[in-house]
């Protein structure tokens with residue numbers, strides 16, 4: 583590597599400043615590795631607002647997912663109010679991280695992309711070599727999700743009418759640094 587990779591710790595500080603400016607208030611980003619009761623409630627409430635009913639996880643499903651190896655959840659707080667999350671865990675494929683769910687109450691202000699940049703950096707720092715996810719082409723609000731994830735470099739690896747669109751990002755250091763520069767750089 584002919585460049586210095588930023589640390590997640592430093593990236594979190596940048597992300598808080600960047601989102602604070604974009605959202606107009608003090609932002610804090612917390613990283614959790616277990617799903618405490620309050621975390622289940624936070625994720626559940628954001629999912630209730632952002633996902634149609636069949637895509638929402640129940641409290642039990644969230645708790646079960648949080649027990650998966652490598653469980654990691656980022657929450658963005660605007661002031662005291664939780665406004666966004668992303669969480670995932672180890673994929674059955676060795677070296678892969680499965681990014682399971684992400685949503686923000688405040689859209690089109692950079693929250694989603696900042697969380698993706700942080701998650702990729704976290705994954706690289708923790709030895710993962712790729713990130714996977716399942717999404718859909720178009721959601722009920724007309725969001726073009728495959729297009730959205732493609733802008734971060736995720737590529738479609740499979741389509742199954744029952745499961746959805748499978749996407750994958752290879753975590754080359756250059757690719758992760760490019761996301762950092764684009765979404766968290768000066």
Ligand SMILES: CC(C)(COP(=O)(O)OP(=O)(O)OC[C@H]1O[C@@H](n2cnc3c(N)ncnc32)[C@H](O)[C@@H]1OP(=O)(O)O)[C@@H](O)C(=O)NCCC(=O)NCCS
Nearest residue numbers: 632684685686689690691692693694695696717725726730
């Ligand atoms: C998808 C989601 C997380 C995006 O978060 P966001 O904070 O609005 O995204 P950002 O503001 O960071 O936008 C990042 C980029 O994507 C673009 N973008 C945002 N929403 C988009 C959409 N619906 N379709 C296409 N592009 C979109 C932005 O213009 C921006 O472009 P840029 O990188 O050129 O500046 C958010 O819309 C959301 O919570 N949706 C509901 C839940 C959901 O669908 N989660 C994903 C499940 S797989």
